[in-house]
Amino acid sequence: MAKSRFEYVKSFEQNDSCLPNCWLVVRIDGKGFHRFSEVHHFVKPNDDRALQLMSRAAQCVMEEFKDIILCYGQSDEYSFVFKKNTQLYCRRASKLMTNVVSLFASSFVFIWPQYFSSQELQYPPAFDARIVCYPSDQNLKDYFSWRQADCHINNLYNTCFWKLVQEKGLTPAQSQEKLKGTLSSDKNEILFTEFNINYNNLPEIYRKGTILIRQKKGNTESQTPSCTTSSYYCQQNKKTRPRISMLHVDIIGNSFWNEHPELLE
Ligand code: ATP
Ligand code: ATP
Ligand code: MG
Ligand code: MG
Ligand code: MG
Ligand code: MG
Ligand code: MG
Helix, strand or coil, rough: CCCCCCCCHHHHHEEEEEEECCEEEEEEECCHHHHHHHHHHCCHHHHHHHHHHHHHHHHHHHHHHCCCCEEECCCEEEEEECCCCCHHHHHHHHHHHHHHHHHHHHHHHHHHHHHHHCCCCCCCEEEEEEEEEEECHHHHHHHHHHHHHHHHHHHHHHHHHHHHHHHCCCCHHHHHHHHCCCCHHHHHHHHHHCCCCCHHHHHHHHCEEEEECCCCCCCCCCCCCCCCCCCCHHHHHHHHCCCCEEECCCCCHHHHHCCCHHHCC
Protein backbone atom coordinates (compact mmCIF):
# COMPACT_ATOMS: atom_id res chain seq x y z
CA MET A 1 0.00 0.00 0.00
CA ALA A 2 1.26 3.48 -0.90
CA LYS A 3 2.43 5.59 2.00
CA SER A 4 0.31 8.60 2.87
CA ARG A 5 1.72 11.84 4.22
CA PHE A 6 0.21 10.87 7.55
CA GLU A 7 2.41 7.84 7.89
CA TYR A 8 4.95 9.70 10.03
CA VAL A 9 2.70 9.35 13.10
CA LYS A 10 3.71 5.69 13.22
CA SER A 11 7.19 6.81 14.31
CA PHE A 12 5.74 8.07 17.61
CA GLU A 13 5.16 4.47 18.71
CA GLN A 14 7.60 3.29 21.33
CA ASN A 15 9.67 0.15 21.03
CA ASP A 16 8.46 -2.02 23.86
CA SER A 17 10.08 -5.34 23.04
CA CYS A 18 10.99 -7.34 26.16
CA LEU A 19 14.60 -8.16 27.02
CA PRO A 20 15.90 -11.27 25.26
CA ASN A 21 16.56 -14.48 27.13
CA CYS A 22 14.20 -13.69 30.03
CA TRP A 23 11.08 -15.44 31.24
CA LEU A 24 8.08 -13.31 30.30
CA VAL A 25 5.26 -13.40 32.83
CA VAL A 26 1.86 -11.89 32.10
CA ARG A 27 -0.46 -11.56 35.08
CA ILE A 28 -4.12 -10.70 34.62
CA ASP A 29 -6.45 -9.72 37.47
CA GLY A 30 -10.19 -9.09 37.57
CA LYS A 31 -11.19 -5.43 37.84
CA GLY A 32 -13.30 -4.79 40.91
CA PHE A 33 -14.02 -8.48 41.55
CA HIS A 34 -14.89 -7.72 45.13
CA ARG A 35 -18.05 -6.18 43.70
CA PHE A 36 -18.32 -8.59 40.77
CA SER A 37 -18.34 -11.55 43.16
CA GLU A 38 -21.12 -9.96 45.23
CA VAL A 39 -23.30 -9.04 42.27
CA HIS A 40 -22.99 -12.61 40.94
CA HIS A 41 -23.58 -14.22 44.32
CA PHE A 42 -20.25 -16.04 44.59
CA VAL A 43 -20.11 -18.52 47.45
CA LYS A 44 -17.72 -17.09 50.07
CA PRO A 45 -14.87 -17.47 50.66
CA ASN A 46 -14.34 -19.76 47.65
CA ASP A 47 -16.79 -20.19 44.80
CA ASP A 48 -15.87 -23.38 42.95
CA ARG A 49 -17.68 -22.35 39.78
CA ALA A 50 -15.66 -19.15 39.58
CA LEU A 51 -12.37 -20.95 40.22
CA GLN A 52 -13.16 -23.50 37.51
CA LEU A 53 -14.23 -20.79 35.07
CA MET A 54 -10.97 -18.87 35.65
CA SER A 55 -8.95 -22.01 34.99
CA ARG A 56 -10.93 -22.91 31.88
CA ALA A 57 -10.38 -19.41 30.49
CA ALA A 58 -6.66 -19.74 31.26
CA GLN A 59 -6.66 -23.07 29.45
CA CYS A 60 -8.14 -21.37 26.36
CA VAL A 61 -5.24 -18.90 26.45
CA MET A 62 -2.72 -21.72 26.83
CA GLU A 63 -4.27 -23.60 23.91
CA GLU A 64 -3.98 -20.56 21.67
CA PHE A 65 -0.46 -19.46 22.64
CA LYS A 66 1.79 -22.51 22.40
CA ASP A 67 4.80 -20.71 23.87
CA ILE A 68 3.09 -20.52 27.27
CA ILE A 69 4.68 -23.25 29.37
CA LEU A 70 2.98 -22.76 32.73
CA CYS A 71 0.06 -20.90 34.27
CA TYR A 72 -0.81 -20.25 37.89
CA GLY A 73 -4.14 -18.96 39.16
CA GLN A 74 -5.84 -18.04 42.42
CA SER A 75 -8.79 -15.80 43.29
CA ASP A 76 -9.41 -13.45 40.33
CA GLU A 77 -5.87 -13.61 38.92
CA TYR A 78 -3.90 -15.81 36.54
CA SER A 79 -0.21 -15.69 35.58
CA PHE A 80 1.11 -16.96 32.25
CA VAL A 81 4.78 -17.74 31.56
CA PHE A 82 6.13 -17.57 28.03
CA LYS A 83 9.22 -19.63 27.31
CA LYS A 84 12.46 -17.73 27.61
CA ASN A 85 13.24 -17.52 23.92
CA THR A 86 9.73 -16.89 22.58
CA GLN A 87 9.69 -14.79 19.42
CA LEU A 88 5.95 -14.27 19.51
CA TYR A 89 5.12 -10.71 18.34
CA CYS A 90 8.87 -10.05 18.41
CA ARG A 91 8.48 -10.09 22.21
CA ARG A 92 6.56 -6.82 22.13
CA ALA A 93 5.19 -6.24 25.61
CA SER A 94 1.93 -4.58 24.57
CA LYS A 95 1.14 -7.24 21.95
CA LEU A 96 1.77 -10.14 24.32
CA MET A 97 -0.07 -8.62 27.23
CA THR A 98 -3.13 -7.40 25.35
CA ASN A 99 -3.56 -10.63 23.40
CA VAL A 100 -3.44 -12.69 26.59
CA VAL A 101 -5.78 -10.48 28.58
CA SER A 102 -8.33 -9.97 25.82
CA LEU A 103 -8.51 -13.68 24.98
CA PHE A 104 -8.81 -14.46 28.67
CA ALA A 105 -11.65 -11.96 29.13
CA SER A 106 -13.58 -13.03 26.04
CA SER A 107 -13.17 -16.71 26.97
CA PHE A 108 -14.38 -15.96 30.50
CA VAL A 109 -17.55 -14.41 29.10
CA PHE A 110 -17.95 -16.99 26.31
CA ILE A 111 -17.91 -19.99 28.65
CA TRP A 112 -19.60 -18.30 31.63
CA PRO A 113 -22.93 -20.18 31.08
CA GLN A 114 -21.15 -23.54 31.29
CA TYR A 115 -20.16 -22.81 34.89
CA PHE A 116 -22.90 -20.40 36.03
CA SER A 117 -25.93 -22.09 34.48
CA SER A 118 -28.41 -20.44 36.86
CA GLN A 119 -26.66 -17.08 37.25
CA GLU A 120 -26.80 -14.73 34.31
CA LEU A 121 -23.85 -12.46 33.71
CA GLN A 122 -24.95 -9.01 34.88
CA TYR A 123 -22.33 -6.84 33.19
CA PRO A 124 -19.17 -7.29 31.10
CA PRO A 125 -16.18 -8.00 33.38
CA ALA A 126 -12.78 -6.42 32.74
CA PHE A 127 -9.30 -7.64 33.59
CA ASP A 128 -6.06 -5.70 33.89
CA ALA A 129 -2.69 -7.05 32.77
CA ARG A 130 1.01 -6.47 33.29
CA ILE A 131 4.10 -8.12 31.90
CA VAL A 132 7.36 -8.62 33.76
CA CYS A 133 10.70 -10.03 32.52
CA TYR A 134 12.50 -12.37 34.91
CA PRO A 135 16.14 -12.99 33.99
CA SER A 136 16.88 -16.03 36.18
CA ASP A 137 15.18 -19.33 36.93
CA GLN A 138 15.34 -18.45 40.60
CA ASN A 139 13.47 -15.17 39.95
CA LEU A 140 10.76 -17.16 38.17
CA LYS A 141 10.46 -19.70 40.98
CA ASP A 142 10.34 -16.88 43.53
CA TYR A 143 7.62 -15.19 41.50
CA PHE A 144 5.39 -18.26 41.85
CA SER A 145 6.30 -18.68 45.50
CA TRP A 146 5.19 -15.10 46.03
CA ARG A 147 1.82 -15.67 44.34
CA GLN A 148 1.22 -18.96 46.16
CA ALA A 149 2.14 -17.44 49.53
CA ASP A 150 -0.35 -14.67 48.72
CA CYS A 151 -3.00 -17.31 47.98
CA HIS A 152 -2.34 -18.97 51.34
CA ILE A 153 -2.37 -15.74 53.36
CA ASN A 154 -5.60 -14.49 51.74
CA ASN A 155 -7.32 -17.84 51.98
CA LEU A 156 -6.52 -18.25 55.65
CA TYR A 157 -7.80 -14.75 56.35
CA ASN A 158 -10.92 -15.13 54.18
CA THR A 159 -11.76 -18.54 55.65
CA CYS A 160 -11.68 -17.09 59.19
CA PHE A 161 -13.45 -13.90 58.17
CA TRP A 162 -16.37 -15.71 56.54
CA LYS A 163 -16.71 -18.36 59.25
CA LEU A 164 -17.09 -15.58 61.82
CA VAL A 165 -19.71 -13.87 59.64
CA GLN A 166 -21.61 -16.96 58.46
CA GLU A 167 -21.52 -19.09 61.60
CA LYS A 168 -20.96 -16.70 64.50
CA GLY A 169 -23.20 -13.95 63.11
CA LEU A 170 -20.54 -11.24 63.28
CA THR A 171 -20.96 -8.28 60.95
CA PRO A 172 -18.18 -7.89 58.37
CA ALA A 173 -16.85 -4.94 60.41
CA GLN A 174 -16.80 -6.98 63.63
CA SER A 175 -15.15 -9.91 61.89
CA GLN A 176 -12.49 -7.62 60.43
CA GLU A 177 -11.92 -6.04 63.86
CA LYS A 178 -11.53 -9.46 65.49
CA LEU A 179 -8.90 -10.51 62.95
CA LYS A 180 -6.97 -7.24 63.02
CA GLY A 181 -3.34 -7.82 63.97
CA THR A 182 -3.68 -11.61 64.25
CA LEU A 183 -0.86 -13.90 63.14
CA SER A 184 -1.31 -17.00 60.98
CA SER A 185 -1.05 -19.12 64.11
CA ASP A 186 -3.88 -17.13 65.74
CA LYS A 187 -6.12 -17.67 62.74
CA ASN A 188 -5.34 -21.40 62.65
CA GLU A 189 -6.24 -21.49 66.33
CA ILE A 190 -9.56 -19.65 65.82
CA LEU A 191 -10.51 -22.09 63.06
CA PHE A 192 -9.60 -25.07 65.20
CA THR A 193 -11.07 -24.07 68.56
CA GLU A 194 -14.15 -22.14 67.39
CA PHE A 195 -15.06 -24.10 64.26
CA ASN A 196 -13.30 -27.46 64.66
CA ILE A 197 -11.53 -26.89 61.33
CA ASN A 198 -8.00 -28.03 60.63
CA TYR A 199 -6.89 -25.52 58.01
CA ASN A 200 -4.53 -28.03 56.44
CA ASN A 201 -7.47 -30.30 55.65
CA LEU A 202 -9.26 -27.72 53.50
CA PRO A 203 -9.22 -28.48 49.75
CA GLU A 204 -5.83 -27.86 48.15
CA ILE A 205 -7.35 -25.82 45.35
CA TYR A 206 -8.25 -23.15 47.96
CA ARG A 207 -4.94 -23.28 49.82
CA LYS A 208 -2.54 -23.68 46.90
CA GLY A 209 -4.32 -22.33 43.82
CA THR A 210 -4.16 -23.93 40.38
CA ILE A 211 -1.19 -24.79 38.18
CA LEU A 212 -1.63 -25.61 34.48
CA ILE A 213 1.18 -27.36 32.62
CA ARG A 214 1.36 -29.18 29.32
CA GLN A 215 1.44 -32.96 29.58
CA LYS A 216 4.47 -34.78 28.40
CA LYS A 217 3.74 -36.85 25.29
CA GLY A 218 2.08 -40.19 26.06
CA ASN A 219 0.95 -39.13 29.52
CA THR A 220 -2.83 -39.16 29.76
CA GLU A 221 -3.35 -39.06 33.50
CA SER A 222 -5.03 -36.20 35.35
CA GLN A 223 -6.04 -34.48 32.18
CA THR A 224 -8.36 -31.51 32.47
CA PRO A 225 -11.89 -32.41 31.47
CA SER A 226 -12.44 -31.88 27.77
CA CYS A 227 -15.14 -29.59 26.54
CA THR A 228 -18.64 -30.93 27.15
CA THR A 229 -20.56 -28.76 24.74
CA SER A 230 -20.89 -29.30 21.04
CA SER A 231 -20.26 -25.70 20.13
CA TYR A 232 -18.33 -24.79 17.02
CA TYR A 233 -15.43 -23.62 19.14
CA CYS A 234 -15.07 -26.93 20.95
CA GLN A 235 -15.58 -29.09 17.87
CA GLN A 236 -12.93 -27.17 16.10
CA ASN A 237 -10.48 -27.60 18.92
CA LYS A 238 -11.15 -31.20 19.89
CA LYS A 239 -8.62 -32.91 17.66
CA THR A 240 -5.80 -30.50 18.13
CA ARG A 241 -6.47 -29.68 21.78
CA PRO A 242 -3.17 -29.99 23.60
CA ARG A 243 -3.27 -32.01 26.76
CA ILE A 244 -3.04 -29.83 29.80
CA SER A 245 -2.75 -30.99 33.41
CA MET A 246 -4.29 -29.16 36.32
CA LEU A 247 -2.47 -29.39 39.66
CA HIS A 248 -3.12 -27.98 43.13
CA VAL A 249 0.27 -28.57 44.70
CA ASP A 250 3.02 -26.75 46.53
CA ILE A 251 5.15 -24.68 44.17
CA ILE A 252 7.28 -23.00 46.88
CA GLY A 253 9.50 -25.98 47.74
CA ASN A 254 11.79 -27.66 45.24
CA SER A 255 9.78 -30.80 44.60
CA PHE A 256 7.47 -29.32 41.94
CA TRP A 257 10.43 -28.02 39.93
CA ASN A 258 12.37 -31.26 40.42
CA GLU A 259 9.41 -33.28 39.15
CA HIS A 260 9.05 -31.06 36.07
CA PRO A 261 12.60 -30.27 34.96
CA GLU A 262 11.41 -29.79 31.35
CA LEU A 263 9.70 -26.53 32.37
CA LEU A 264 12.98 -24.71 32.91
CA GLU A 265 14.85 -26.28 30.00
P1 ATP B 1 -8.85 -4.66 41.72
O1 ATP B 1 -9.65 -4.10 40.59
O2 ATP B 1 -7.91 -3.68 42.33
O3 ATP B 1 -8.17 -5.96 41.39
P2 ATP B 1 -10.65 -6.33 43.26
O4 ATP B 1 -11.95 -6.00 43.91
O5 ATP B 1 -10.71 -7.25 42.07
O6 ATP B 1 -9.94 -4.96 42.88
P3 ATP B 1 -8.69 -8.17 44.37
O7 ATP B 1 -7.62 -7.84 45.36
O8 ATP B 1 -8.25 -8.54 42.99
O9 ATP B 1 -9.69 -6.91 44.37
O10 ATP B 1 -9.56 -9.30 45.01
C1 ATP B 1 -10.46 -10.07 44.28
C2 ATP B 1 -11.72 -10.30 45.10
O11 ATP B 1 -12.63 -11.08 44.31
C3 ATP B 1 -11.49 -11.12 46.34
O12 ATP B 1 -11.28 -10.31 47.44
C4 ATP B 1 -12.78 -11.88 46.50
O13 ATP B 1 -13.69 -11.08 47.23
C5 ATP B 1 -13.36 -11.97 45.11
N1 ATP B 1 -13.21 -13.32 44.51
C6 ATP B 1 -12.42 -13.66 43.46
N2 ATP B 1 -12.53 -14.96 43.16
C7 ATP B 1 -13.42 -15.48 44.04
C8 ATP B 1 -13.95 -16.79 44.25
N3 ATP B 1 -13.61 -17.85 43.48
N4 ATP B 1 -14.85 -16.96 45.25
C9 ATP B 1 -15.23 -15.92 46.02
N5 ATP B 1 -14.76 -14.67 45.87
C10 ATP B 1 -13.87 -14.42 44.90
P1 ATP C 1 -2.95 -9.07 13.14
O1 ATP C 1 -3.20 -10.13 14.16
O2 ATP C 1 -1.54 -8.87 12.84
O3 ATP C 1 -3.68 -7.77 13.44
P2 ATP C 1 -5.01 -9.34 11.12
O4 ATP C 1 -5.38 -10.48 10.23
O5 ATP C 1 -5.99 -8.95 12.19
O6 ATP C 1 -3.58 -9.66 11.78
P3 ATP C 1 -5.07 -6.57 10.27
O7 ATP C 1 -4.02 -5.77 9.58
O8 ATP C 1 -5.44 -6.13 11.65
O9 ATP C 1 -4.67 -8.10 10.17
O10 ATP C 1 -6.32 -6.52 9.33
C1 ATP C 1 -7.61 -6.88 9.74
C2 ATP C 1 -8.30 -7.67 8.63
O11 ATP C 1 -9.59 -8.05 9.10
C3 ATP C 1 -8.53 -6.89 7.38
O12 ATP C 1 -7.49 -7.08 6.47
C4 ATP C 1 -9.82 -7.48 6.84
O13 ATP C 1 -9.51 -8.61 6.05
C5 ATP C 1 -10.52 -8.00 8.05
N1 ATP C 1 -11.62 -7.13 8.48
C6 ATP C 1 -11.66 -6.40 9.61
N2 ATP C 1 -12.80 -5.74 9.72
C7 ATP C 1 -13.53 -6.09 8.64
C8 ATP C 1 -14.83 -5.72 8.17
N3 ATP C 1 -15.60 -4.89 8.85
N4 ATP C 1 -15.24 -6.25 7.02
C9 ATP C 1 -14.47 -7.10 6.33
N5 ATP C 1 -13.25 -7.48 6.70
C10 ATP C 1 -12.78 -6.98 7.84
MG1 MG D 1 -5.78 -5.43 43.26
MG1 MG E 1 -9.02 -7.95 41.15
MG1 MG F 1 -6.90 -10.21 42.68
MG1 MG G 1 -5.99 -4.08 11.95
MG1 MG H 1 -5.71 -7.30 13.39
